[in-house]
Amino acid sequence: xxxxxSVLYLVATPIGNLEDMTxxxxxxxxxxxxxxxxxxxxxxxxxxxxxxxxxxxxxDENNKAIxxxxxxxxxKSGESAACVSDAGLxxxxxxxxxxxxxxxxxxxxxxxxxxxxxxxxxxxxSGLDTTTFTFVGFLPKTAKKCMEVLEELKPxxxxxxxxxxxxxxxxxxxxxxxxxxxxxxxxxxxxxxIHEEFIHGRLEDLIKRFDETEPxxxxxxxxxxxxxxxxxxxxxxTLDISTIYQKFLDDGLDKxxxxxxxxxxxxxxxxxxxxxxxxx
Ligand code: SAM
Numbered sequence: 001x002x003x004x005x006s007v008l009y010l011v012a013t014p015i016g017n018l019e020d021m022t023x024x025x026x027x028x029x030x031x032x033x034x035x036x037x038x039x040x041x042x043x044x045x046x047x048x049x050x051x052x053x054x055x056x057x058x059x060d061e062n063n064k065a066i067x068x069x070x071x072x073x074x075x076k077s078g079e080s081a082a083c084v085s086d087a088g089l090x091x092x093x094x095x096x097x098x099x100x101x102x103x104x105x106x107x108x109x110x111x112x113x114x115x116x117x118x119x120x121x122x123x124x125x126s127g128l129d130t131t132t133f134t135f136v137g138f139l140p141k142t143a144k145k146c147m148e149v150l151e152e153l154k155p156x157x158x159x160x161x162x163x164x165x166x167x168x169x170x171x172x173x174x175x176x177x178x179x180x181x182x183x184x185x186x187x188x189x190x191x192x193x194i195h196e197e198f199i200h201g202r203l204e205d206l207i208k209r210f211d212e213t214e215p216x217x218x219x220x221x222x223x224x225x226x227x228x229x230x231x232x233x234x235x236x237x238t239l240d241i242s243t244i245y246q247k248f249l250d251d252g253l254d255k256x257x258x259x260x261x262x263x264x265x266x267x268x269x270x271x272x273x274x275x276x277x278x279x280x
Contacts, residue, residue: 006075008103009082010096012089012115013046016193016218020116026050028113033079036071038086038095046084059083060095068102075108082113089117093137093163119161122188122220125198129225132158139164139172146172150179155226162221169215170207176223177203181267184224190217202264240266241276 009028014020029035029052036059037043043056059067071081083090083099090096103110119135134156139146153160164172169187176183185206187199195217199206203223244265248258259277263270 004109005078005080007080007109007111008071008075008099009080009111009113010090010100011082011084011113012117013043013084013087015087015116015118015121015191016196017116018046018049020192021046021050022113022115025113025115026052029054029082029084031080032082034074034081036067036081036083036099038084038090042086043084054082059099064095064098068099071099072102072106072108075103076106087116087118089115092117092119092135116192118163118188118191118218118220121191122186122222123159123161125188126159126186126222127200128159128184128186128222130159132225133161134158135161137161137163139175146175147179150175154180157225157227159225160223162223164219164221166215166217166219169219169221170210172221173203173207173210176221177207180223180226182264186222188220188222189215191220193217204264241268241273245273245277 009032011025011028012022013025029047029050032054034055034057035043035047037056038058038060040056040058047054047056057067057071059071075081083096085091085094085096088094091100100110119137123130123133134153136149136153139149139162162172173185176185180203182202182204185201185203187197187206189195189197189199199209201209241262245258245262248261249255253261259270259273262273266273
């Protein structure tokens, strides 16, 4: 028997480890009249694993206009449905958000069934600031738009979270370095899977690592925010340079290293630091 009539459930599914499926997710997927899935073949495997026999229909980026309208009609007629993506939370860098909007417009109740999510799993293990953060997801594919988004994000003080495909990882790390400077970052790789790994380092170190071995698997990139320093040439003041240089000295670095680290942190040349500190 269905839990409730005319309800759209947004059901989280595992991002790698099937044991992350929740009891409630299994229950709801069993009880709804039908499941709208991003990839029915992929979801069929999940359903088979949990012995769920609910009918599946396809709802993805390509058919969402038509399939969305049909799903809403069925919900209005009293059926209940679950929306799932290939992994994690539907509507997070995955189809689902448009369906939610349609459902709300049609006065249909939308209920979350929470569970695995790659971005938050990466963030909580990153060691970076978790109090405020911006989830960016995938950057735009065209170089120009991608750089525009990064420029816009550059002064943000909060931690930044990106999704990236392995074959774009190196390019994205380089773009981040170019725009935001040599920030601290964490790559969360293959979360919840056998080869789960957290790779910590500054962007330059991470780029070097992947110059040696090609990235493989799924990645979330977590990058520290701009902190108190606005990493923007026009905004780097004399005060910033002196303060940061002094902080590195206080931390025990010699003058040369402190100059190098200050330049890296502010994304400016070493000569600029030298001129500011010594050439008065
Ligand atoms: N809806 C999903 C969620 O809630 O996390 C995200 C789907 S998005 C299409 C896929 C991207 O999420 C991947 O390219 C990768 O950046 C990230 N991702 C998904 N699963 C992951 C995993 N197990 N480990 C690391 N990153 C993962």
